[in-house]
Amino acid sequence: MSEAIRADALTKAFGRTQALNGLDLTVHTGEVHGFLGPNGAGKTTTIRILLGLLKADSGTARLLGGDPWRDATDLHRRLAYVPGDVTLWPNLSGGEVIDLLGRLRGGLDPRRRDDLLTRFDLDPRKKGRTYSKGNRQKVALVAALASDVDLLILDEPTSGLDPLMEEVFRQVIQEERDRGRTVLLSSHILSEVEALCDRVTIIRAGRTVETGTLTELRHLSRTSIEAELTGPIDGLATLKGVHDLHAHNGKVRFDVDADQLAPVLRHLGEAGVRNLISQPPTLEQLFLRHYEATR
Amino acid sequence: MTGALKLLLLILRRDRLLAPLWIIPLALLPAGYAASINELYPTAAARQSYADASAAMGGLTALYGPVYGSGLGELTAWRAGFIPVIIALLTILTVIRHTRTEEEAGRRELIGATVVGRHAGLAAALLAAITTTTACGALTTLVMIGQNLPATGSLALGAQFAATGWIFAAVGGVAAQLTQSAGTARGIAIAALGAAYLLRVAGELGTEALTWASPLGWITMTRPYADNRWWTITLAAALTAALTALAVHLSARRDVGAGLLPDRLGPATAAPTLRSPLALAWRLHRALLTAWIAGFAAIGAVLGGIADGMSRLTGDNQQLHDMMARIGGTDAIADAYFASMATLLGLAAAGYAVQATLRLRAEETGLRAEPVLTASVSRTRWAAGHLAFSLLGTAAVLTTGGAATGLAHGLTTGDLAHQLGRVTGAALVQLPAAWVLAAVTVALTGLLPRLAAAAWGVLALCLVINLVGALAQLDERVMDISPFTHLPKVPAAPVTTAPLLWLTALAAVLTATGLYGLRRRDIPVT
Numbered sequence: 001m002s003e004a005i006r007a008d009a010l011t012k013a014f015g016r017t018q019a020l021n022g023l024d025l026t027v028h029t030g031e032v033h034g035f036l037g038p039n040g041a042g043k044t045t046t047i048r049i050l051l052g053l054l055k056a057d058s059g060t061a062r063l064l065g066g067d068p069w070r071d072a073t074d075l076h077r078r079l080a081y082v083p084g085d086v087t088l089w090p091n092l093s094g095g096e097v098i099d100l101l102g103r104l105r106g107g108l109d110p111r112r113r114d115d116l117l118t119r120f121d122l123d124p125r126k127k128g129r130t131y132s133k134g135n136r137q138k139v140a141l142v143a144a145l146a147s148d149v150d151l152l153i154l155d156e157p158t159s160g161l162d163p164l165m166e167e168v169f170r171q172v173i174q175e176e177r178d179r180g181r182t183v184l185l186s187s188h189i190l191s192e193v194e195a196l197c198d199r200v201t202i203i204r205a206g207r208t209v210e211t212g213t214l215t216e217l218r219h220l221s222r223t224s225i226e227a228e229l230t231g232p233i234d235g236l237a238t239l240k241g242v243h244d245l246h247a248h249n250g251k252v253r254f255d256v257d258a259d260q261l262a263p264v265l266r267h268l269g270e271a272g273v274r275n276l277i278s279q280p281p282t283l284e285q286l287f288l289r290h291y292e293a294t295r
Numbered sequence: 296m297t298g299a300l301k302l303l304l305l306i307l308r309r310d311r312l313l314a315p316l317w318i319i320p321l322a323l324l325p326a327g328y329a330a331s332i333n334e335l336y337p338t339a340a341a342r343q344s345y346a347d348a349s350a351a352m353g354g355l356t357a358l359y360g361p362v363y364g365s366g367l368g369e370l371t372a373w374r375a376g377f378i379p380v381i382i383a384l385l386t387i388l389t390v391i392r393h394t395r396t397e398e399e400a401g402r403r404e405l406i407g408a409t410v411v412g413r414h415a416g417l418a419a420a421l422l423a424a425i426t427t428t429t430a431c432g433a434l435t436t437l438v439m440i441g442q443n444l445p446a447t448g449s450l451a452l453g454a455q456f457a458a459t460g461w462i463f464a465a466v467g468g469v470a471a472q473l474t475q476s477a478g479t480a481r482g483i484a485i486a487a488l489g490a491a492y493l494l495r496v497a498g499e500l501g502t503e504a505l506t507w508a509s510p511l512g513w514i515t516m517t518r519p520y521a522d523n524r525w526w527t528i529t530l531a532a533a534l535t536a537a538l539t540a541l542a543v544h545l546s547a548r549r550d551v552g553a554g555l556l557p558d559r560l561g562p563a564t565a566a567p568t569l570r571s572p573l574a575l576a577w578r579l580h581r582a583l584l585t586a587w588i589a590g591f592a593a594i595g596a597v598l599g600g601i602a603d604g605m606s607r608l609t610g611d612n613q614q615l616h617d618m619m620a621r622i623g624g625t626d627a628i629a630d631a632y633f634a635s636m637a638t639l640l641g642l643a644a645a646g647y648a649v650q651a652t653l654r655l656r657a658e659e660t661g662l663r664a665e666p667v668l669t670a671s672v673s674r675t676r677w678a679a680g681h682l683a684f685s686l687l688g689t690a691a692v693l694t695t696g697g698a699a700t701g702l703a704h705g706l707t708t709g710d711l712a713h714q715l716g717r718v719t720g721a722a723l724v725q726l727p728a729a730w731v732l733a734a735v736t737v738a739l740t741g742l743l744p745r746l747a748a749a750a751w752g753v754l755a756l757c758l759v760i761n762l763v764g765a766l767a768q769l770d771e772r773v774m775d776i777s778p779f780t781h782l783p784k785v786p787a788a789p790v791t792t793a794p795l796l797w798l799t800a801l802a803a804v805l806t807a808t809g810l811y812g813l814r815r816r817d818i819p820v821t
Contacts, residue, residue, distance in 0.1 A: 092578060125560040
């Protein structure tokens with residue numbers, strides 16, 4: 001089984017709101033997969049379908065080789081989930097919630113639990129109602145990460161964490177990947193996805209708009225070039241693939257389509273380059289390009 | 296106080312359905328008492344003997360306060376003596392819901408970040424509660440004047456109701472500052488109400504000085520229609536002002552979200568038994584179930600304790616005697632009394648059944664169902680944990696109420712061995728009907744989740760049918776809607792198993808339908 005998750009053409013409507021509109025998602029076994037989209041794009045709806053909480057109107061979903069709706073109880077033994085909006089029982093302590101959820105899933109590793117509590121700096125004795133948003137999220141993260149499961153589904157797990165804890169989270173996820181676990185990480189923190197994910201899927205308005213490795217996606221996008229030239233340069237603006245050209249005092253700044261990089265660099269070289277900075281597109285630029293195009 | 300007015304309007308808007316739901320019945324209730332006293336005791340002599348007999352009974356004085364005269368107004372005001380306690384309770388719940396619950400849910404922070412003063416939330420909640428109870432008092436006054444009772448006395452009765460609301464709104468406001476949890480704050484305020492009630496009872500039955508120690512005692516001393524003492528209302532207003540100042544002072548000394556009393560820490564690891572949906576449900580239901588069991592024990596003790604006096608009192612009045620016999624279905628007055636009290640206990644227990652079942656829905660909308668359902672727990676198993684409490688918990692609540700009634704009655708009559716079993720049995724006969732209400736709630740939760748709270752409406756319908764239906768001589772077909780109509784009038788009538796069996800079967804079918812719906816629908820539906 002090389003695909004941990006496969007969703008094809010999922011649709012789901014809530015009343016008149018079309019939450020999903022033909023969504024595709026494939027997560028390979030053993031990868032950390034970034035699931036990107038702005039609020040309301042359908043990330044949580046997709047995840048709830050994959051967890052068998054919601055029933056898709058049409059399309060197919062497979063999870064760990066089973067049907068997420070029909071085989072929910074069995075499949076859930078092999079996965080752990082951290083919701084985006086963690087609510088705890090007000091009168092249960094964090095430690096009790098972690099143990100209870102672990103046991104309901106079929107057991108958790110006490111050494112791993114203690115290690116994670118230390119690393120996330122979480123006091124397990126506090127009652128659910130007294131935790132801040134970030135600490136509630138830590139409770140859910142420890143409960144999920146201390147379980148021995150094949151698949152982790154994390155829905156914006158770091159939205160309440162401070163930068164220090166975000167760093168701990170990144171380390172922990174890298175360890176999980178090294179152990180061979182599959183992770184579906186929904187997020188809109190792009191630096192996090194960039195640092196952790198092997199492949200990403202970008203969705204908009206309930207539909208998949210881009211999917212692939214970061215390298216592949218970058219290939220589809222533009223590189224920013226900043227150059228200081230020794231001589232005058234002509235014809236740059238008319239070259240294929242050059243965008244947003246600014247020239248001033250012998251300096252030029254522009255974006256270039258990835259597949260046109262070679263001829264553009266040749267052209268620059270002919271003019272004489274004193275200094276050159278090239279920046280691959282950030283995920284942010286990729287992301288914004290998809291959303292700005294439709295505004 | 297910037298923004299308090301806007302928040303007040305927000306609260307009144309949020310409560311626009313809920314508040315009238317308790318104000319109107321409570322304001323109408325005294326008029327109902329006046330009408331029935333007028334019908335049952337039409338002459339001054341009959342009223343006098345009713346007043347004398349009532350005053351001689353400690354149990355009734357404990358419940359309603361002392362009888363201050365034998366006029367229609369005095370007797371009505373006496374009979375309405377428990378309503379202020381109910382108003383106090385509802386006001387406490389209202390104030391805590393709009394202060395500490397808001398804070399616990401984090402909505403206070405949301406509003407606190409906008410342009411509102413630091414005490415605006417507290418001020419708005421208190422103002423809302425005071426407005427609501429004053430409206431209740433005003434309506435009571437108008438309705439009583441409408442019954443051709445003296446205007447001054449009617450005003451005093453309304454003022455009694457309103458002033459109780461003011462005081463306990465402020466008590467709730469203080470309690471809300473103390474703890475971080477709304478549940479604990481409610482407990483503190485309700486304990487204060489309980490203490491005030493016990494002091495009033497102790498004062499009326501024994502040491503008069505104790506009456507002075509209880510704000511509820513002052514309220515009783517208003518004596519509507521008899522003396523119309525207005526200073527008690529002034530005293531209540533002064534106490535309200537003092538408690539409000541205290542609440543504001545406490546609120547200024549603490550952070551948003553924090554309480555003045557520290558929150559206790561819990562265990563770092565779960566007990567070995569906390570490993571199933573049922574064990575989780577126990578943790579979520581135990582406080583509610585304990586409170587209901589304690590309440591039923593107390594109500595049972597009162598109902599059983601006054602039973603003997605009640606039947607002697609009723610024996611003197613032929614018409615009342617006939618009426619009780621008609622409701623109960625037999626001539627034996629004590630048995631008729633127990634049969635109608637059993638219905639009362641059954642309807643109240645159905646309230647627990649609905650409340651406990653709706654926890655299932657609250658877990659769903661609070662997004663606390665998700666972590667359990669995404670662990671290896673089927674929906675049926677998750678629901679079964681909660682249903683164990685709504686079904687078996689109802690049985691426990693009814694058994695307690697029946698046993699406490701039987702125990703108190705047995706002890707007063709010296710016939711414990713005989714009474715305990717049959718009175719407990721009378722209460723337990725109600726179980727299948729209460730289960731039907733729980734099952735209706737499950738069915739709504741499974742099939743029409745957004746309308747789950749409509750189960751309260753179904754219960755309200757049963758209350759109307761079974762409490763006033765016989766007096767109002769409702770059509771039999773309407774009476775038949777309520778499952779409680781079909782129960783045998785035990786102990787006045789023999790137990791017939793057929794209705795118990797088919798009501799249980801109906802409850803089973805409705806529950807199964809609800810669970811079927813729950814297994815097939817989306818979760819959460821919000």
